[in-house]
Amino acid sequence: MREQDGNGTQEYNINYAYPVSALLLAFLFGGIGLCMGITIEPQWFSRFGALVVLCGVVAEYRLVKIEMDNIYDVVEKRSGRWNDDHWGLELPKPNKVLSWTAHLIVGVGTVIWGFGDFFLVYFQC
Secondary structure, X not given: OEEEOOOOOEEEOOOOHHHHHHHHHHHHHHHHHHHHHHHOOOHHHHHHHHHHHHHHHXXXXXXXXXXXXXXXXXXXXXXXXXXXXXOOOOOOHHHHXXXXXXXXXXXHHHHHHHHHHHXXXXXXX
């Protein structure tokens, strides 16, 4: 996960393609569900809410795996040595932003899944 350059600083080599794709897919499913709920039947919006939740959970899982790989990498490199140096376990900002976005997607998707059809019926009247 981390590579050390010649200056002794550590750089992250993290691939965010998988969680970003899952979150974009969640937005796509939400949009498709909303369009189908408005044009065909409100229940379609709720059904697509389940897919939004699934994509959000997949993104969260991948982000946790990235974080755990980072921790294992640092611990493996530093195990067996006693020092008071800062281990640098903080993840970069994109990981934090994607994590909060995934949490939000899971919450919104759950509400859509449970009550999306009611929302569309209420707002269409």
